[in-house]
Amino acid sequence: MLRYTLKRLGYMVVTLWVIITATFVMMKMLPGDPLKSEKVPPEVRAQILKQYGLDQPLPVQYVKYLGNVVQGDLGKSLSFDGRSVTDMILEGFGPSAFIGIQGLLFGTVIGLILGSVSALKRGSLIDNASTFFAVLGVSIPNFVMAALLSYYVGVVWGILPPGLWESYEYSILPSLALSFPVIAQISRYTRTEMVEVLDQDYMKTAKAKGLERSAIIIRHALRNALIPAVTILGPLAINIITGSLVVEQIFAIPGMGELFVTSVINNDYTLIMGVTIFYSVLIVGVIFLVDLLYGVIDPRIRLSGAKE
Amino acid sequence: MAKVLEVRDLHVSFKTYNGEVQAVRGVSFDVNKGETVAVVGESGCGKSVTSQTIMRLLPSPPSMIKSGEIMFDGKDLTKLDEKQLEKIRGAEIAMIFQDPMTSLNPTMTVGGQITEGLMKHQKMSKEEAKKKAIEMLRLVGIPSPESRISQYPHQFSGGMRQRAMIAIALSCAPKLLIADEPTTALDVTIQAQIIDLMKELQEKVGTSIILITHDLGVVADIADRVVVMYAGKVVESGSLDEVFYQPKHPYTWGLLASMPRLDQSSDQDLQPIPGSPPNLLNPPKGCPFAARCKYAMKICTQEMPETSDVSSTHRVACWLQHPMAPKVEPPAMAVGGE
Ligand SMILES: Nc1ncnc2c1ncn2[C@@H]1O[C@H](COP(=O)(O)OP(=O)(O)O)[C@@H](O)[C@H]1O
Ligand SMILES: [Mg+2]
Numbered sequence: 001m002l003r004y005t006l007k008r009l010g011y012m013v014v015t016l017w018v019i020i021t022a023t024f025v026m027m028k029m030l031p032g033d034p035l036k037s038e039k040v041p042p043e044v045r046a047q048i049l050k051q052y053g054l055d056q057p058l059p060v061q062y063v064k065y066l067g068n069v070v071q072g073d074l075g076k077s078l079s080f081d082g083r084s085v086t087d088m089i090l091e092g093f094g095p096s097a098f099i100g101i102q103g104l105l106f107g108t109v110i111g112l113i114l115g116s117v118s119a120l121k122r123g124s125l126i127d128n129a130s131t132f133f134a135v136l137g138v139s140i141p142n143f144v145m146a147a148l149l150s151y152y153v154g155v156v157w158g159i160l161p162p163g164l165w166e167s168y169e170y171s172i173l174p175s176l177a178l179s180f181p182v183i184a185q186i187s188r189y190t191r192t193e194m195v196e197v198l199d200q201d202y203m204k205t206a207k208a209k210g211l212e213r214s215a216i217i218i219r220h221a222l223r224n225a226l227i228p229a230v231t232i233l234g235p236l237a238i239n240i241i242t243g244s245l246v247v248e249q250i251f252a253i254p255g256m257g258e259l260f261v262t263s264v265i266n267n268d269y270t271l272i273m274g275v276t277i278f279y280s281v282l283i284v285g286v287i288f289l290v291d292l293l294y295g296v297i298d299p300r301i302r303l304s305g306a307k308e
Numbered sequence: 309m310a311k312v313l314e315v316r317d318l319h320v321s322f323k324t325y326n327g328e329v330q331a332v333r334g335v336s337f338d339v340n341k342g343e344t345v346a347v348v349g350e351s352g353c354g355k356s357v358t359s360q361t362i363m364r365l366l367p368s369p370p371s372m373i374k375s376g377e378i379m380f381d382g383k384d385l386t387k388l389d390e391k392q393l394e395k396i397r398g399a400e401i402a403m404i405f406q407d408p409m410t411s412l413n414p415t416m417t418v419g420g421q422i423t424e425g426l427m428k429h430q431k432m433s434k435e436e437a438k439k440k441a442i443e444m445l446r447l448v449g450i451p452s453p454e455s456r457i458s459q460y461p462h463q464f465s466g467g468m469r470q471r472a473m474i475a476i477a478l479s480c481a482p483k484l485l486i487a488d489e490p491t492t493a494l495d496v497t498i499q500a501q502i503i504d505l506m507k508e509l510q511e512k513v514g515t516s517i518i519l520i521t522h523d524l525g526v527v528a529d530i531a532d533r534v535v536v537m538y539a540g541k542v543v544e545s546g547s548l549d550e551v552f553y554q555p556k557h558p559y560t561w562g563l564l565a566s567m568p569r570l571d572q573s574s575d576q577d578l579q580p581i582p583g584s585p586p587n588l589l590n591p592p593k594g595c596p597f598a599a600r601c602k603y604a605m606k607i608c609t610q611e612m613p614e615t616s617d618v619s620s621t622h623r624v625a626c627w628l629q630h631p632m633a634p635k636v637e638p639p640a641m642a643v644g645g646e
Contacts, residue, residue: 213390
């Protein structure tokens with residue numbers, strides 16, 4: 001397991017380095033200038049550039065930036081009175097992380113249950129209903145789902161708040177909106193895999209041991225059926241991360257989505273770079289975690305460290 | 309001798325899109341305490357269906373027990389519900405399957421797969437079960453069982469996995485062990501080891517064994533009695549000597565003639581039986597072997613022969629046994645030894 005983990009960790013570090021470097025280079029190549037819009041005298045301009053270290057040669061800027069990023073310092077915002085970008089991101093990340101993780105959790109749990117039940121009761125009403133639901137879930141974008149939920153459940157029926165961010169209730173609808181594609185995908189994967197697993201020889205062995213059906217399914221089938229579901233957890237989590245940018249706007253949640261939009265509008269270089277790098281870390285981190293999880297569930301991978 | 313298992317006129321069918329596959333069509337045999345009964349016959353003759361019906365492992369639908377009974381310990385297994393069957397499976401009757409590569413759960417430790425039965429049937433604690441599992445692995449000849457127990461099936465070789473399967477099957481000391489072609493998927497050298505192990509353990513544990521195989525060499529090595537199946541029916545059954553040295557059914561002659569023997573000179577080729585078994589979707593109304601039988605008479609294609617007693621232990625279903633049938637001597641190839 002150690003070898004496997006180290007290898008994954010190595011890949012992660014290299015990927016992040018490439019992303020940070022690419023972001024840096026692209027930002028430098030971009031036309032536009034945060035100071036251009038204001039009429040600044042050249043001395044003041046030079047002063048500000050110096051303050052942000054922008055007067056130095058690019059390689060020096062790059063090395064400095066990289067060093068700061070590694071220490072978690074993403075620089076100072078150009079538009080918000082020099083507030084620390086790291087602080088701003090951490091602040092906005094709270095609500096985003098909450099609805100995202102909760103959405104993933106809703107989706108995974110509901111998806112696993114739906115998929116397993118469908119596989120165990122093939123051709124039943126539940127099976128057909130969940131197939132229908134899965135098609136809806138993958139084909140309807142989650143911002144449409146978000147708008148529908150906010151309007152009907154929030155405004156028309158008044159069951160849950162349609163927007164804003166004040167207490168726990170405010171997180172349920174956004175999380176549900178984000179969970180739909182997750183439910184759809186996880187339930188499909190689980191169903192397919194479960195049907196296959198139920199047909200395996202070792203299921204017969206388990207039955208021949210005299211185990212109860214529930215024990216056979218939970219101990220022998222579910223774990224094996226889970227492996228492919230875990231592999232799509234990565235892409236799904238990433239979907240949620242990117243999807244939440246829009247869904248947050250619909251529910252008027254002060255999260256990363258808002259930060260991202262304002263940073264682009266204000267041409268706030270450091271904030272844009274900070275948010276981009278933060279997202280990359282998040283996404284690469286998710287991929288790393290999923291790889292680890294995969295190893296935990298499947299001993300063949302854990303022990304050989306070979307799975308590519 | 310005390311009977312452990314009595315299968316009486318068992319009929320099992322499968323409902324398929326094309327109709328009803330009559331996989332088992334009136335099988336009867338007994339298993340006595342401590343003995344090994346070999347069930348032989350070509351692939352598709354219903355050996356696995358029979359054995360899995362004894363354990364009631366076949367899902368229904370598509371399988372159906374049409375009629376017959378399976379008496380075990382005073383109970384008719386065909387009449388029990390799932391709850392009652394769970395108490396018997398693994399505890400009283402255990403099973404080993406053909407392919408040890410796929411019969412073990414790849415994501416569970418070998419130890420875990422042994423202990424779960426012990427904890428369920430013998431109400432052992434985790435610690436007790438683990439001790440017992442180590443003991444079982446040692447018994448089946450797996451070296452350093454203390455460390456092997458926490459390994460996964462993919463870390464075991466094929467032969468080792470089959471040993472582990474045997475350890476699982478015997479852990480609760482069942483009265484009956486059903487081994488469905490336990491060596492077919494293994495290397496020839498390993499096959500002999502597994503058969504020796506089964507023989508040795510049977511002496512130690514005293515379990516009765518139903519051994520399904522199409523390897524007649526194995527049968528000669530381990531069986532006390534032999535049941536010959538063809539197209540879902542038992543065509544001949546008797547003690548090992550009776551079936552090997554005084555076979556009465558032309559199908560048994562054919563099987564024996566196709567068996568490689570030590571005393572055979574190398575230029576004598578094995579003689580497989582020409583033709584193939586009938587389609588069980590629509591089995592013939594007469595003897596199912598008639599179409600491939602050199603000695604078939606008119607009656608053979610019209611009516612299924614009754615099972616007749618050759619001796620108190622030797623039974624055969626063939627029209628040649630009828631008093632009016634011509635006397636036919638089995639071909640020399642088919643009769644072992646003499
Ligand atoms: N699930 C099933 N559906 C339909 N037919 C089946 C099924 N399982 C077995 N059979 C049929 O039952 C017959 C006996 O099969 P089996 O007992 O597996 O043979 P074997 O003697 O080789 O073990 C075969 O003709 C096979 O095609
Ligand atoms: Mg078979």
